Amino acid sequence: MTKWPKDNQADLLAFYGTPGPDVERQLVNVVPPFQMYYDGKPVARIRFHRKAAAALTAALNDIWEHYGSDQRKIDALGISKYAGAYNPRKVRGSATKWSNHAYGAAIDLNAEENGFGKGHGTMPQPVIDAFKRQGARWGGDYRGRTDPMHFEFCDASGYPGPVALMDMPQVDGDSDQGDDGGSTEFSAQSKPSFGKRVRNWLVGLTSSGGGLGFLGYLTSWEVVAILCGFSLLMTVLIVWFFGPDKVRGWVARQVS
Structure with a gap:
């Protein structure tokens, strides 16, 4: 073979x-x-x-x-x-x-x-x-x-698959649906959901040098864990910098 x-x-x-x-x-x-x-x-x-x-x-x-x-x-x-x-x-x-x-x-x-x-x-x-x-x-x-x-006819072994976070599409969604003459027909796609827009933003940031290239090598739960950890860290830093009283007051104004 x-x-x-x-x-x-x-x-x-x-x-x-x-x-x-x-x-x-x-x-x-x-x-x-x-x-x-x-x-x-x-x-x-x-x-x-x-x-x-x-x-x-x-x-x-x-x-x-x-x-x-x-x-x-x-x-x-x-x-x-x-x-x-x-x-x-x-x-x-x-x-x-x-x-x-x-x-x-x-x-x-x-x-x-x-x-x-x-x-x-x-x-x-x-x-x-x-x-x-x-x-x-x-x-x-x-x-x-x-x-x-x-x-x-190619070999994908040894290469990490794309992250499955929020139903991320295969990077090489490569089906043709066209003839041998080179024309290609694609079915109309509906407007992406909010989750998919977030996904696309992350993918775009990764590909544009935003420092997130490592995400492509992680599983979906690892990405979620990193994002949750980052959010928690930012919350702690904000409370530490502004003080708990100011943060509570700001939150109260936003929800009232």
């Missing part, structure tokens, strides 16, 4: 090449063993990176054999609903990080029932197992918000 690159920009670039003309020169056609459809139209081939094409072919063949080479079973389970592979774009929400679709190293299946943030969706376990046997990473295993339509 191929040793896939770590899921970071440097390793992906070194293994697959630079998204754009460099990657496009390395794309080959993968012909699925069963009929696939995109928006109801037959898909004859899937453009995929030559280094991952054999693994994709093996996974699809494994799925086909598991279901007895029965197209009706494949259709009934939604496995034939192709939702995108090669697409030279950045990760949603990032201006710098390339999507794994941009390397031709990721594929999405049945986006309708396995959308971003839908837990494990309805992706059949035999499909998940077939891809994992080839070393692929499944988006349903993401910490925080999952991406169950998504399979990518």
Whole structure:
């Protein structure tokens, strides 16, 4: 089995090449063993990176054999609903990080029932197992918000997952839902809740050099503990600096 690159920009670039003309020169056609459809139209081939094409072919063949080479079973389970592979774009929400679709190293299946943030969706376990046997990473295993339509040929071991505080989304919410021509369609998203706005503020502070980069390496309960401890420390300092009588008076005025 191929040793896939770590899921970071440097390793992906070194293994697959630079998204754009460099990657496009390395794309080959993968012909699925069963009929696939995109928006109801037959898909004859899937453009995929030559280094991952054999693994994709093996996974699809494994799925086909598991279901007895029965197209009706494949259709009934939604496995034939192709939702995108090669697409030279950045990760949603990032201006710098390339999507794994941009390397031709990721594929999405049945986006309708396995959308971003839908837990494990309805992706059949035999499909998940077939891809994992080839070393692929499944988006349903993401910490925080999952991406169950998504399979990518990279290695996430040894890298901390994103903090799950307040339902934080997976950093690489990488599902495509577009065609191989490069266009991408995303469903409309509702206005984020207060909790998610707080989460986004923390993520933004972390990424802008606000001194909180260590939060990405902590679990959610550790982050909560740190924030609670910081709040308690600030309360003690305020009482010590202004005096308990002034603090009580200020609080009384605010609640009255």
